[in-house]
Amino acid sequence: MEIKLQNLTKVFQAKDKTETIAVNSLDITIPAGKLIGLLGPSGCGKSTTLYMIAGLLKPTEGKIFFGDEDVTEKAPEDRGIGLVFQNYALYPHMTVRQNIMFPLENLKVPKAEAMVRAQEMADLVGIGELMDRKPKQLSGGQQQRVAIARALVKKPRVLLLDEPLSNLDARLRLQTREEIKRIQRETGITTIFVTHDQEEAMSISDEIVLMEVGFKRQVGIPQDVYDMPENLFSAKFLGTPPINLFEGSIKEGKVTLFGGVIEKTKAKDIESCWIGIRPEGFLVDKEGPLELHIDMVETIGRDTSLVIKDEKNNTRSFRVIVDSSNRILPGDKVKFSVKPSKLFLFDKVTGEKLG
Amino acid sequence: MLEEKNNLKAWLYLSPALVLLAVFTFYPLFNAFYLVFLKDFNYLLREFDGYTLLGNFSYVVRNPNFKQAMINTFFIVFVSVPVSVMIALFVSVALNSIKKLQGFFQTIYFLPYVTNAIAVGMAFAFIFHQDYGLINTFLGWFNVNPINWVGTGASWGNAMFSLLVYTIWGGLAFKIMIFLSGLQSIDKQYYDAARVDSTPRRRVFTKITVPLLSPMILYIVITSFIGAFKAYATVVGMFGVGLGPAGNPKSMITMVALVYDALEHTGSIGAISEAAAASIILFSITLLFTIIQMWVSKKRVHY
Structure with missing residues (x-):
C-alpha cells in the first residue's frame, strides 16, 4: 500500500493562542512494501506525522492517501493500520494471548479462528510460548514483540511504529531491530517507524525521511543520504563521529x-x-x-x-x-x-x- | 546507640496521636469485648453478677427492634452501595470525557461531601414533603397523586425509598472524586490503542476502563460497605431521633441506632453490655463481608 502525504501540515495551538507548526507542508510518497524510517531530532514533527497517518491527530491542512484512497477524514479504526506505541500500551490486565486477540474480538472474528491467528502471529514474532503470561512478566523486548503481534494480527494495510526501540537496552535494541526488519520482510507490509537514532534508522530502513523543525530535509536510501547530503542539516545529522x-x-x-x-x-x-x-x-x-x-x-x-x-x-x-x-x-x-x-x-x- | 535515640524521638513524636488513639479508640474497642461478657453489669456502681458468654448477645437478638434493624441495615447496604457505585462510575467516566466545564461539574458533584449530613437530611425530608416537596410537585405534572413519602404514617417502603435516594446521593461525591482521580491516572495510550483496534465503546468501558480502575473500585466498594453498615446519621437527618416517620417510629432503625438505643438507658442494669454486644455483632458482620470482598477481589482486581 503506497502512502502519499500531500502538503501535510499540523499546527498546535497553546492555551495562550501561540501557534507551533509541528509539521510544515510535508510532501512524501512512501513506496508500498518498504520499511521507512522517519528520522529527526526530538521536536522535528516525526511523531506528529506518524500520528496523523494513524488518524489519532487531525491534520490542520493537507491530505493523506493510502493507495488511491483519501483517508484524511477517516477515523483511525477505519484506516486499517496497526500501531505500536513507544511504551507498547499493552493492556496490563490481559495475558499476551488476550492482548493479541483483542483486535480480532473487536472485529468479531470467530474465537477458534482468532486463537489460531493469534498463535501464528505470536510464533512469527517469536513469543509463541509466552501466550499465558501477563505483560509485566515479560522483558522489554518481549513486550515489544507482543505489541507488534497485536498490531499485525488484524492484517493492517500499514504498520506504524513510534520509537520502537527507545525503551530497550543497547543489546536488545540491536537484536530487536533485526527482528523488526525480518518481520517486515516476511509480512511485506508497508511500515513506517519513527526514531531519533540515526544508526537505528540507517541500519534497517529501506528509505529514510529526514525531518527538522517540521520540514522534510531529505528523503532517500540511507547510504545515499549519507553520501550525498542535500543540505547542512542532513550532513550534520547523519554520521558518527559527526561531519x-x-x-x-x-x-x-x-x-x-x-x-x-x-x-x-x-x-x-x-x-x-x-x-x-x-x-x-x-x-x-x-x-x-x-x-x-x-x-x-x-x-x-x-x-x-x-x-x-x-x-x-x-x-x-x-x-x-x-x-x-x-x-x-x-x-x-x-x-x-x-x-x-x-x-x-x-x-x-x-x-x-x-x- | 544512635538508632535507639532516634527510636525514642520517634515514639515521642508519635505519642500525642498514640495517646488519643489509646484513650478514645483502643481502650473502648477492647473494653467492648470485655463488657460483653459481663452479666448484669451496673454501670453506675460498676458491679456485675459474674460472667456470661452469650447472655448479652441474646438480649440484643431478643430486642423487639433487632429484626427491623437488621432488615433496614442490609437493605441500605445492598441497595445503596451497588447503585451508588454504578452511578458514580458512570458520572465520573462521563465527567472525564468532557473538557469544558469539567472543573465546574467536579465542584458541583463534590458539594455533598462538604455539606453536613443532618442539614442535607433535612433538605431531603423537605424534598419528599407530601404537600410542598419537589418530588410530589414533579409527579403532579404527570397527574400522580401526592405520595406520603416521609410524612405522618408513611409506609416503610416509601420511607426507605426516600432514605435510599438520600443515602445514594450523599455517597456519590466521594466516590466520584476517587474514580475521577483513578481515571485520570490511566494512560491515554490504552485508549488510543483501543481506538486504532476499532474497539466499540462498550468494550472499551468493560474491558479497559473497569479493569484498570478495579483497585479504586475495590477500595470504594469496601469503604462504602463499611460506611453503609454504619448508617445512622442519615436516618436521624431525615427522620429525627424518632428514627422513622411520625406515627411509625423506629421503622427506619439501623444497627448503629440499636447501639445508641441501648446506651440511652445506660443507667439500667446490663444496658452497656447490650450496646457492646450489638456493636460487636455489627463489627462481625462488617468484617465478614470485608473478608468476602477481599477474597472475591483477588481474581477480579488488577493492580
Whole structure:
C-alpha cells in the first residue's frame, strides 16, 4: 500500500493562542512494501506525522492517501493500520494471548479462528510460548514483540511504529531491530517507524525521511543520504563521529581551507561558506595541501581517531579517522589531502548544498 | 546507640496521636469485648453478677427492634452501595470525557461531601414533603397523586425509598472524586490503542476502563460497605431521633441506632453490655463481608 502525504501540515495551538507548526507542508510518497524510517531530532514533527497517518491527530491542512484512497477524514479504526506505541500500551490486565486477540474480538472474528491467528502471529514474532503470561512478566523486548503481534494480527494495510526501540537496552535494541526488519520482510507490509537514532534508522530502513523543525530535509536510501547530503542539516545529522565543519571560501573554483587549496569545484565564488568533511574523508598524503597539528590520538585497532585543534578557533577541535597503519603520535605535524567524495560545500545562510 | 535515640524521638513524636488513639479508640474497642461478657453489669456502681458468654448477645437478638434493624441495615447496604457505585462510575467516566466545564461539574458533584449530613437530611425530608416537596410537585405534572413519602404514617417502603435516594446521593461525591482521580491516572495510550483496534465503546468501558480502575473500585466498594453498615446519621437527618416517620417510629432503625438505643438507658442494669454486644455483632458482620470482598477481589482486581 503506497502512502502519499500531500502538503501535510499540523499546527498546535497553546492555551495562550501561540501557534507551533509541528509539521510544515510535508510532501512524501512512501513506496508500498518498504520499511521507512522517519528520522529527526526530538521536536522535528516525526511523531506528529506518524500520528496523523494513524488518524489519532487531525491534520490542520493537507491530505493523506493510502493507495488511491483519501483517508484524511477517516477515523483511525477505519484506516486499517496497526500501531505500536513507544511504551507498547499493552493492556496490563490481559495475558499476551488476550492482548493479541483483542483486535480480532473487536472485529468479531470467530474465537477458534482468532486463537489460531493469534498463535501464528505470536510464533512469527517469536513469543509463541509466552501466550499465558501477563505483560509485566515479560522483558522489554518481549513486550515489544507482543505489541507488534497485536498490531499485525488484524492484517493492517500499514504498520506504524513510534520509537520502537527507545525503551530497550543497547543489546536488545540491536537484536530487536533485526527482528523488526525480518518481520517486515516476511509480512511485506508497508511500515513506517519513527526514531531519533540515526544508526537505528540507517541500519534497517529501506528509505529514510529526514525531518527538522517540521520540514522534510531529505528523503532517500540511507547510504545515499549519507553520501550525498542535500543540505547542512542532513550532513550534520547523519554520521558518527559527526561531519567536521569549517568556515572556508571558494575563489575561482578552488576551495580553500587553512590556507591550502583542498579541492576544485564548479560552484560560484563565495566569500564565506561551510566546508563539511567527513572524519573518514582525510587521507594521509605527503603531498597534501593541509598540514595539521595532531593534538590527541585514540587508537581503536581497526582505525585511528585523531583529534585536531581548529587553527582558527582554538576552543574547537575536530576528528579525523585514518587507517591504523599510519603510525601517528600526538604532537606530530601531518599532511593530509581530502577525498572529494567526502567533501561538501554548504551555503552559510540557507544551508543548501553548493556546487 | 544512635538508632535507639532516634527510636525514642520517634515514639515521642508519635505519642500525642498514640495517646488519643489509646484513650478514645483502643481502650473502648477492647473494653467492648470485655463488657460483653459481663452479666448484669451496673454501670453506675460498676458491679456485675459474674460472667456470661452469650447472655448479652441474646438480649440484643431478643430486642423487639433487632429484626427491623437488621432488615433496614442490609437493605441500605445492598441497595445503596451497588447503585451508588454504578452511578458514580458512570458520572465520573462521563465527567472525564468532557473538557469544558469539567472543573465546574467536579465542584458541583463534590458539594455533598462538604455539606453536613443532618442539614442535607433535612433538605431531603423537605424534598419528599407530601404537600410542598419537589418530588410530589414533579409527579403532579404527570397527574400522580401526592405520595406520603416521609410524612405522618408513611409506609416503610416509601420511607426507605426516600432514605435510599438520600443515602445514594450523599455517597456519590466521594466516590466520584476517587474514580475521577483513578481515571485520570490511566494512560491515554490504552485508549488510543483501543481506538486504532476499532474497539466499540462498550468494550472499551468493560474491558479497559473497569479493569484498570478495579483497585479504586475495590477500595470504594469496601469503604462504602463499611460506611453503609454504619448508617445512622442519615436516618436521624431525615427522620429525627424518632428514627422513622411520625406515627411509625423506629421503622427506619439501623444497627448503629440499636447501639445508641441501648446506651440511652445506660443507667439500667446490663444496658452497656447490650450496646457492646450489638456493636460487636455489627463489627462481625462488617468484617465478614470485608473478608468476602477481599477474597472475591483477588481474581477480579488488577493492580
